[in-house]
Amino acid sequence: MVNVLPRMPEVDVPTDVEARFAKAWRVASGQETPAPFAGAVISQRYIVIMTPGRTLMIQPCPPPNSMSPQHVQAIEKIAPAGSPLNIAVIAFTQLDSLMETERKAIPFFGYLLGLSYIGHTVVVFEGHPTAFKAGCRNADLLIVDAAMVPHLQGDWTAAAWSVMRSGADILVFGRDGKVKRLKRVVK
Numbered sequence: 001m002v003n004v005l006p007r008m009p010e011v012d013v014p015t016d017v018e019a020r021f022a023k024a025w026r027v028a029s030g031q032e033t034p035a036p037f038a039g040a041v042i043s044q045r046y047i048v049i050m051t052p053g054r055t056l057m058i059q060p061c062p063p064p065n066s067m068s069p070q071h072v073q074a075i076e077k078i079a080p081a082g083s084p085l086n087i088a089v090i091a092f093t094q095l096d097s098l099m100e101t102e103r104k105a106i107p108f109f110g111y112l113l114g115l116s117y118i119g120h121t122v123v124v125f126e127g128h129p130t131a132f133k134a135g136c137r138n139a140d141l142l143i144v145d146a147a148m149v150p151h152l153q154g155d156w157t158a159a160a161w162s163v164m165r166s167g168a169d170i171l172v173f174g175r176d177g178k179v180k181r182l183k184r185v186v187k
Contacts, residue, residue: 006092006105006147009052011128017054021123021134024048024056025086029121034058045116049093050125050135061117075114078171079141084119086165087112088139090127090148106145108173129153137163142170 014020026032028048034056043064049057072081079085091106106112106124116122125135127148136142142160144152149172153159160170 006145006151007094008128008148008151009092009094009126011052011126011130012054013130014054017131018134018137020054020056021050021125021131021137024050024123025121025138027056027058028116028123029086045119047112047116047122047124050123050131051093052126052128054131059113061113067114067117071114072118075111075118078111079115079118079120081118081120084121085140086138087115087120087122087141087143088136088160088164089122089124089143089145090135090152091124091145092148093124093126107175108143108145111173112143127152127156132156132159133163136160139164140168142168144170144172146172146174 023032025048027034028046030045034046034048045061045064047059047061049059051057079087089106089112094105112122112124120141123135125131127135127144132153136159139160142164149156157170161168
């Protein structure tokens with residue numbers, strides 16, 4: 001069994017980390033088409049996970065028009081669909097843990113799929129200091145797994161706000177993934 005306890009994994013530190021995150025944002029937003037998926041449909045949306053090896057892992061969302069109105073309503077409590085947001089997510093992205101099950105490594109993974117499904121652009125990474133600003137650059141919302149907070153750099157909120165868009169928010173999810181555990185961090 002793979003260890004899915006959140007921690008800061010060892011990461012590769014390529015010289016083009018900004019370019020890799022720029023590509024991740026383009027793919028997640030639909031501006032760049034990922035390698036074809038078997039059975040992919042037109043208007044399919046994707047979450048992009050930047051692995052510690054700095055490769056892109058593409059996760060398709062539910063097919064268009066497949067989520068129930070009740071599920072969409074729950075997702076819109078986090079970020080309404082009316083104005084698409086760039087959402088950076090800091091979570092445990094160790095590849096072997098993700099391959100075993102995304103939902104154990106990232107308990108609120110279903111919310112992330114839903115956020116992308118309703119039109120938001122979602123990029124997930126581990127929050128390592130060598131990629132922190134690149135991963136948060138131009139985000140409107142940063143969602144952080146509460147279990148990753150102790151592993152982040154001490155000034156992580158200031159570092160995030162220094163590169164996020166004006167008026168950006170930071171939300172911290174509890175490991176149970178329930179909205180009631182959501183804590184808003186104010187600037």
